[in-house]
Amino acid sequence: MNPHEIVESALAQCTVDDMTVLCQEHSQTNLRWAANTLTTNGVMRSLDLTVIAVAGSGAGRAAGVASASVADVSDVTAIVERAEAAARSSAPSPDAADIVAGEASDDFAQHPAQTSPDVFSQFAPALGDWFGRAAGADIELFGFAEHDITTTYLGNSAGLRRRHVQPTGRVEVTGKSASRSRSTWAGRSTRDFQDIDVADLDTQVRTRLGWAERSLSLDPGRYEVLLPPTAVADLMVYQYWTAAARDAAEGRTVFSKPGGGTRIGERLTESPLSLFSDPQYPGMQCAPFAIAHASGSTESVFDNGLPLERTNWIDHGALSALGQTRHSADLTGGALTPMIDNLALEVDGASSSITDLIEHTERGLLLTTLWYIREVDPQTLLLTGLTRDGVYLVEGGEVVGAVNNFRFNESPVDLLSRVTGASTTEISLPREWSDFFTRAAMPMLRVADFNMSTVSQAS
């Protein structure tokens, strides 16, 4: 059965007032390696169906949601029946709204796109060669390459039919000296692995392990830091996840205004930076319509299919939008700005490359990645975490050696006000969150007074 037929079959069985059906076909292939040898690998395929049944009308509308993997036609009937039973027995849904009207898109009946191990046909042999070169250079490589294609079919009883093919890929490599006393990392996100240049990753790993041949000790304290795009992405993605308009309006987040309301309109930084999401962003295209399997503070099952377009969350330094559903927009009186599955940060006038920015830094710490980022205080969005796989001291525009790792305590919102320099924006892989969020385009940021709270002995 093709996914579009499953959607039509489910809708044809609808006996409640409204129904939205999401059918997603996933195919995935991966390679994982450690110490210059393969450790695990696999190919996977799955087909999942979510049925959102809506019973009742007006203020009495209630949604019932059921999700399951699908192997045959009888599974579809069972899922529809479960969703309908839940809708009929549920109390009215606070976020009830009309389902999203619309047309059928032309591509709806097309088969899902699928990936296979063939996607690695150029990459895998190049990786094998790299293992050999690395072993010869006393370098151990550890890493992961993954390619996933999810094809989403969304249909509802109001006639809307949408299809979206989402390729997601990434490669990450940790390189260590043979004694494992020096460590560094390189990562890329990709849609098809055609743009992954193993030689480029190799150069990055060798350069940084070379920098670490001279090691220095530094005490905890506040330092000017050069946050590479992956680290900026990890911080901005966490901030994005906490940017629910309703939570802010209720006084429960960093974006709450004391006394009530949100901080929308407030200037967060003098830096002319803009944080935005755009389903059409070249190289990180994502679904141009809302997909929600469950309701929460930033998504509503009733909103499935809402069109999405570029949204500025921070506009030239001022907070300009927070994540909204139709329900939360009603409650908070804000514009309807649903969350989107990519995130970009751009600084007006930034024209430096990453190399330029390092060369124009008098004294600072160049980081490789951040790790184990967790929220310490929601009031300020204070986050803790560690530097990982290389902290390098820059003096007079040159890297002079590697220093110890640190635990940091910092708020991404607050550090935006301490930006003293930025590179141009590039697509980058958020290292910590890449299981959940891979589509980020970020600059390198130079930030003053970054709080390195204690030293970590990890190397």
Place this chain on the structure above:
Amino acid sequence: MTKQAPGTIDDEFLALPLQALADAALQTARDGGASYAAFRMERILGSSIRLRDAEVEGVNDTEDVGYSVRVILDGTWGFAADVDRSPEAVVRTARRALDVARVSAPVNTEPVDLTPEQAHQGTWCSSYRIDPWSVPQDDKIALLQAWSRQLLDAPGVDHVDTSFLAVKENKFYADLSGTVTTQQRIRLHPEFDAVAIDPASGAFETMGTVAPPVGRGWEFLTEPGYDWADELGQLPGWLVEKLKAPGIEPGRYDLVIDPSNLWLTIHESIGHATELDRALGYEANYAGMSFATPDQLGTLQYGSSLMHITGDRTVEHGLSTVAWDDEGVEGQMFDIVKDGVLVGYQLDRRIAPRVGYDRSNGCAFADSPGHVPIQRMANVSLQPVADGPSTEQMIEGVDDGLYIVGDKSWSIDMQRYNFQFTGQRFFRIRGGKIQGQVKDVAYQATTTDFWGSMGVVGGPDTYVLGGAFNCGKAQPGQVAPVSHGAPSATFTQVNVLNTTAEGAR
């Protein structure tokens, strides 16, 4: 060997063509030259109920049914997973697994060699009384709403977030050695989190229940065992007190740590640090490595001589408890730290022989039918001292310190040295007495310094099995449930930060 525990496996799972698909997959693998092959079919039911201020925000039921075939062909792993339950599809999937092994062989420089395990046949069910799937959804929602409403109606409480998660996990495993096992586990986690806001300043604080996730059924909420009435009754008062409490003065303090907080410190600084795959470097790109390297087995002074850490996959109601793991190895109990010294690791069949073990201790786990089994955490626990003190007696023994209850924020470095934890509530101890709450507390230490400072370990009456549903590891990412037992314990002169000061300039 066979095992039979009380409880019965769901008919819906047993009705799947388990043995027939296994036979087809294993025969295909055998014919293809595999030296090891395993067929694993799983059904995982998930139930999530979320309330916001006692109103239903989202209810979602999920069901994941699928299978995988894992092979070793000429010393290289191959793995393939699918959902199509036709005999042709399972044969195709087994062939795909063999193909993956062939394609991967050129990048495999270390032939896979598994420790032996005798064949097992049997069925096993985890220990629960009331299957949450047998309770009408409305009844579950009604109970959660009533308790949420009670909190919301209490003075000073502005918001209440409620979450209820339940999982039912069925696994069928068969391999070429003749092992055939069928298992069913149930676990659930109810959480209530209250928020208080000071309208004038905009300051807010939260406080959540510390009731642990458990390998039990719906009876955890409705029958004697956990004192929900006491916790829900006291929570609003604790929250209001916290909002008004003074911030902690940063410095060094003696800490009496409650099991509701200590389980997470055990998880991060011992549980993960003694996973052999991490110590060998298999996780180096993702979760990281470990300071506790195999060359220090038997000599590393992990902590004070009071420290006795065990790993087990056997404790009743444990979230990591199974009868057999996902490589067909029987669940066991073993020592990890004894008298303060590192004496053992958590193993699977591939990594065990790397440091000379001749049998895996049964820590292989895959979180879903589509994922490869990897070494995952046993229930790793700190054993109480047989005649150890009560928590009250431990507090009486502290002159200038803090009593820390409940887990919250956690973070540890890539080799498990430097950690920082917060908590739900922090009581100031002066002269052996509790003197109200303080707030903005985080404790930060290096693993061996911290465990070396453990001066008192509580008795069996203080012991609680805590844990988590959501331990992350591996690429592609896998999520595992695990329990950690802990008594209360006292740690001397631990570095305590003020988190507001950390964020200030």
